[in-house]
């Protein structure tokens with residue numbers, strides 16, 4: 001069920017100053033449609049949405065990009081849609097196509113804006129990592145592309161990780177779900193890895209100083225039980241300098257695919273800190289395909305926001321991830337497999353989804369909630 005956008009805080013100003021623009025709150029959105037796939041698309045048609053807010057170009061307009069798994073006629077590609085009105089309307093501006101494998105770009109796109117010059121690219125260059133997979137699903141290849149014109153054109157940069165058949169079956173050897181983050185003078189790519197024969201699946205990262213060559217994979221989460229499947233890393237920086245990662249944990253004692261998280265001073269050393277389940281104050285344990293982000297709105301600690309596949313709500317925490325302080329807060333955005341959360345200027349949390357794994361009429365939609373108005377568990 002798609003609802004039209006409602007304008008809760010819309011107003012017009014004749015000559016806004018840049019300061020005013022920077023602090024105005026975007027409209028709150030209810031399931032704005034970004035893309036309805038045509039019937040030529042293979043079911044589930046769309047999944048796994050990702051967004052990006054361009055932050056380094058000083059543009060007075062907030063420019064958002066979105067992409068997703070796009071089950072188009074072969075070969076698939078990652079569509080790039082743009083919004084210049086904080087998510088109310090969207091236009092396709094480009095497609096990231098496979099330039100090297102002849103397979104298409106099929107699963108798990110991720111967009112990242114370089115906050116500073118890196119690897120021969122200027123600040124503001126946009127990276128797109130994703131899984132290139134042939135139509136028969138016989139191989140997985142996490143590849144990296146870049147755009148230096150705000151997403152209009154894309155160029156292949158490097159192969160990051162190669163794996164086997166694209167089936168989530170223990171004993172098969174695929175790689176999945178890249179997540180990029182610049183840390184000190186290295187680019188980190190986190191991903192899920194089934195290649196180690198000791199683990200059905202584990203979470204790893206590789207680093208690069210030039211975006212061309214990648215160091216060996218390092219474990220982030222690897223459980224002793226072979227059948228355990230930690231998956232789908234996302235990471236956010238806390239205001240005290242530590243990093244928080246979320247992941248789904250098939251094998252968790254609390255619930256199948258329970259959302260877990262780890263906090264580490266060093267985002268390349270999550271393997272050395274314990275994981276804990278995310279349990280809301282109402283007792284809910286969200287499950288499957290989590291995504292975490294952090295907002296500076298919400299007092300000294302800001303607010304952590306986690307989405308998961310299991311419901312339309314988000315899980316908010318204003319206590320740096322304290323285990324007794326996750327509040328479940330409803331949103332207008334339907335539950336989706338690997339929904340994305342992103343903070344817009346003014347403290348609006350944009351929640352973007354592209355449907356569920358079992359969906360036969362998935363489409364890509366986005367909604368938002370105002371983090372200035374939520375009531376959260378206090379930090380005692």
Ligand SMILES: *[C@@H]1O[C@H](CO)[C@@H](O)[C@H](O)[C@H]1NC(C)=O
Pocket residue numbers: 059060061063084150
């Ligand atoms: C802001 O971004 C939009 C979308 O990329 C672009 O059309 C426009 O020219 C940009 N404006 C400035 C001042 O850079």
Ligand SMILES: *[C@@H]1O[C@H](CO)[C@@H](O)[C@H](O)[C@H]1NC(C)=O
Pocket residue numbers: 238240241242263265319320321322
């Ligand atoms: C930041 O806060 C978290 C949560 O309380 C804590 O685990 C971590 O040690 C803190 N980091 C620093 C650098 O103080």
